Amino acid sequence: MAETLVPWIVALPGLGALINGLFGRWTGRRAHWVALAATGLSLLFALIVLNRTVLGGETIQVRLFEWVVAAGFRAEIAFLVDPLSSIMLFVVTGVGFLIHVYSAGYMRDDPGFSRFFTYLNLFMFAMLLLILGNNYLLMFVGWEGVGLCSYLLIGFWYHKKSASDAGKKAFIVNRIGDAGFLLGVFLIFQVFGTLDYAGVFEQARAAGPGSAAASAATLITLCLFVGAVGKSAQLPLFTWLPDAMEGPTPVSALIHAATMVTAGVYMVARSSALYLLAPVSMEVVAVVGGLTAIFAASIALVQNDIKRVLAYSTVSQLGYMFLALGVGAFTAGIFHLMTHAFFKGLLFLGSGSVIHALHGDPDEGRRQDMRFMGGLRKHLPVTSLTFYIGALAISGIPPLAGFFSKDEILAEAFTSGNYFVWVLGILAAFMTAFYMFRLIYMTFFGKSRVVPEATHHLHESPAAMTTPLIILAALAIVGGWVGIPGYNAFHAYLGPVFGTAAGGGEAHASTALLWVLAVVSVAIGVGGWMLARFMYTKNLEVPKRLSEKFQGTYQLLLNKYWVDEIYDACIVRPIMWLMKALYTVDAKGVDGTVNGTSWLTVWLSKLSGIFDLQTVDGAVNGVGVILTNWARGLRRVQTGGVQNYALAMLLGVFVMVSLYLMYG
Amino acid sequence: MVPGEYYLALAGLVFVIGGIGVLTRRNVIMILMSIELMLNAVNLTFIAFAKMHGNMMGQMFVIFVITVAAVEAAVGLALIISLNRRKATLNVDEINILKW
Numbered sequence: 151m152a153e154t155l156v157p158w159i160v161a162l163p164g165l166g167a168l169i170n171g172l173f174g175r176w177t178g179r180r181a182h183w184v185a186l187a188a189t190g191l192s193l194l195f196a197l198i199v200l201n202r203t204v205l206g207g208e209t210i211q212v213r214l215f216e217w218v219v220a221a222g223f224r225a226e227i228a229f230l231v232d233p234l235s236s237i238m239l240f241v242v243t244g245v246g247f248l249i250h251v252y253s254a255g256y257m258r259d260d261p262g263f264s265r266f267f268t269y270l271n272l273f274m275f276a277m278l279l280l281i282l283g284n285n286y287l288l289m290f291v292g293w294e295g296v297g298l299c300s301y302l303l304i305g306f307w308y309h310k311k312s313a314s315d316a317g318k319k320a321f322i323v324n325r326i327g328d329a330g331f332l333l334g335v336f337l338i339f340q341v342f343g344t345l346d347y348a349g350v351f352e353q354a355r356a357a358g359p360g361s362a363a364a365s366a367a368t369l370i371t372l373c374l375f376v377g378a379v380g381k382s383a384q385l386p387l388f389t390w391l392p393d394a395m396e397g398p399t400p401v402s403a404l405i406h407a408a409t410m411v412t413a414g415v416y417m418v419a420r421s422s423a424l425y426l427l428a429p430v431s432m433e434v435v436a437v438v439g440g441l442t443a444i445f446a447a448s449i450a451l452v453q454n455d456i457k458r459v460l461a462y463s464t465v466s467q468l469g470y471m472f473l474a475l476g477v478g479a480f481t482a483g484i485f486h487l488m489t490h491a492f493f494k495g496l497l498f499l500g501s502g503s504v505i506h507a508l509h510g511d512p513d514e515g516r517r518q519d520m521r522f523m524g525g526l527r528k529h530l531p532v533t534s535l536t537f538y539i540g541a542l543a544i545s546g547i548p549p550l551a552g553f554f555s556k557d558e559i560l561a562e563a564f565t566s567g568n569y570f571v572w573v574l575g576i577l578a579a580f581m582t583a584f585y586m587f588r589l590i591y592m593t594f595f596g597k598s599r600v601v602p603e604a605t606h607h608l609h610e611s612p613a614a615m616t617t618p619l620i621i622l623a624a625l626a627i628v629g630g631w632v633g634i635p636g637y638n639a640f641h642a643y644l645g646p647v648f649g650t651a652a653g654g655g656e657a658h659a660s661t662a663l664l665w666v667l668a669v670v671s672v673a674i675g676v677g678g679w680m681l682a683r684f685m686y687t688k689n690l691e692v693p694k695r696l697s698e699k700f701q702g703t704y705q706l707l708l709n710k711y712w713v714d715e716i717y718d719a720c721i722v723r724p725i726m727w728l729m730k731a732l733y734t735v736d737a738k739g740v741d742g743t744v745n746g747t748s749w750l751t752v753w754l755s756k757l758s759g760i761f762d763l764q765t766v767d768g769a770v771n772g773v774g775v776i777l778t779n780w781a782r783g784l785r786r787v788q789t790g791g792v793q794n795y796a797l798a799m800l801l802g803v804f805v806m807v808s809l810y811l812m813y814g
Numbered sequence: 815m816v817p818g819e820y821y822l823a824l825a826g827l828v829f830v831i832g833g834i835g836v837l838t839r840r841n842v843i844m845i846l847m848s849i850e851l852m853l854n855a856v857n858l859t860f861i862a863f864a865k866m867h868g869n870m871m872g873q874m875f876v877i878f879v880i881t882v883a884a885v886e887a888a889v890g891l892a893l894i895i896s897l898n899r900r901k902a903t904l905n906v907d908e909i910n911i912l913k914w
Contacts, residue, residue: 788912789910790911790912791906791907791910792909792912793836793837793838793906796837800833800837
């Protein structure tokens with residue numbers, strides 16, 4: 151039963167995309183029914199399968215058919231539902247379905263309605279392929295598929311130049327990572343001779359330190375991590391994610407917060423057996439993750455665009471997940487991935503609801519600008535309440551989901567002895583709480599700064615949009631309870647995948663230390679919250695004074711460390727310069743040669759044309775003229791008078807007879 | 815007994831008269847009749863030679879020629895009638911559509 155359903159979980163959204171893609175003109179405004187049916191059934195099947203895997207503790211493996219068979223290389227279309235992909239399956243289908251519902255409301259008046267759902271379903275298809283495939287090749291196919299959908303959806307409003315530019319940027323930056331991933335996959339095949347997870351990890355686990363596999367593992371894992379850095383927007387390839395906010399908000403929620411960007415985390419977690427062989431790579435992952443966490447969080451502190459704050463927050467939280475993976479806390483990383491999907495999806499959908507409410511504003515950029523919000527609590531009761539829950543969850547306030555996952559990561563970082571990344575994590579946690587509540591207070595509290603045109607349009611969003619908010623808010627509250635320290639069901643379930651004993655690293659640390667760490671992380675979260683409350687509700691002049699006093703720092707953060715400008719100067723411009731130089735070579739040199747040749751050819755053809763016209767045609771026409779003139783004279787002979795012919799005949803006979811008589 | 819050369823001379827005379835008639839007459843019917851004359855001149859020659867050489871082949875040929883001439887006359891007259899219907903004339907000078 152479950153075995154037959156697994157392929158359908160993947161295929162149904164693909165089918166939905168096919169229907170809406172081919173018959174979009176016909177489905178039109180009803181496109182969401184197709185898309186919802188596809189993802190809804192997919193979710194239902196996923197729940198049936200999850201019932202077997204999560205509650206029944208089974209691992210389901212479905213082999214459909216062999217896909218590529220070539221000398222020594224075998225890849226098959228096969229799906230694997232083990233604990234790790236079960237968690238991902240739950241997150242992707244669950245959050246995906248909710249966001250589909252939300253989109254039906256959010257995109258209702260958009261002219262590209264069916265196109266939107268085509269892309270969204272296609273994305274679900276690719277993402278499910280990515281997480282359910284049982285080998286690296288299938289993962290790569292899904293990996294590229296989600297990248298394509300991300301590009302299509304960021305540039306969904308392609309008539310807006312900024313949107314199409316952002317789409318291209320996302321695609322190109324992702325290519326850099328993809329190249330690394332691909333190299334990693336090649337290396338895996340070269341070293342292990344297979345791309346199947348089972349085969350690779352078995353060999354990797356069997357390989358001791360110092361073996362050939364272990365020495366190759368560092369290079370492999372670093373290559374794979376380059377892919378993860380691109381896809382999951384880590385330093386230094388994170389610049390595409392904030393720009394990706396040009397896409398419709400449900401897209402930001404689904405692809406650029408909850409699912410696609412976590413593909414890198416999933417991939418690293420999936421390859422844990424390889425990473426455990428390569429301590430250097432682990433160190434790199436942890437440090438990159440930690441640095442990204444505070445780097446992005448510090449940018450989020452001063453941004454004014456509501457979606458950009460959330461985007462940098464996402465980058466920062468992804469950094470957290472990598473931090474967890476890097477210190478060996480794979481379970482905690484995946485745990486945070488799941489809770490993050492809930493509360494960040496919720497926050498993005500909430501921001502979408504806010505933007506939706508401000509649709510009266512004629513200036514599109516201003517609709518997302520928090521300086522023109524404030525006091526929306528009264529107009530958007532459901533949105534503001536759920537947003538508040540999301541903010542509490544991400545800030546790590548117990549007993550919401552974010553607390554458990556974040557606390558576990560920080561505790562693991564501390565107990566595993568990585569004090570440096572622990573400090574990075576704590577700093578990021580403080581900033582996270584601060585910028586989230588800064589966002590809350592600027593948006594929902596205080597006096598309204600909404601422009602008059604938009605004020606009377608303010609309204610709570612339709613039920614299609616608020617229902618997913620409420621469900622996600624509920625998940626953001628209870629989602630962490632599966633991982634309560636001491637009764638860590640999540641850990642017990644997922645642990646075996648990573649080859650660690652149930653209970654994990656925490657078991658080695660004393661309970662007292664864990665309590666201290668938990669209190670510290672909660673205190674940090676509450677501290678950030680209170681500071682934001684102090685600065686953005688009571689003493690509104692403080693932020694201004696601070697920004698004036700620390701002008702340099704403020705500008706640095708507001709302009710995102712000028713990373714985009716640095717990339718522009720160091721990479722984009724030299725490439726453009728090279729391109730122009732090559733263009734000049736092309737235009738002057740190559741084109742000159744080509745044009746010269748063609749000029750020569752034209753002249754030669756003109757010459758032979760003259761020869762043709764004068765000489766050859768002259769000869770042909772001359773023959774014609776001569777014959778015509780002759781014929782003109784000769785045809786007089788043909789008088790038409792029968793008697794003339796008879797006379798000629800008689801004369802002929804006479805002549806012949808005479809000749810006969812004379813010489814015969 | 816009339817000598818054979820006389821027959822031949824008569825036949826030649828009739829043939830020439832017929833030939834001149836074919837070449838000079840303008841009326842189609844007259845031309846047809848002249849051709850008949852030429853045919854009969856040839857018949858006369860056959861008979862003369864048959865008598866001179868004592869060979870009956872000549873006489874047999876004549877019978878054939880007379881038969882064919884009857885048929886030819888019928889076809890010729892039919893052509894003339896058909897021609898007359900198209901052109902409303904029997905003058906050969908006006909029937910010159912065979913030219914360039």
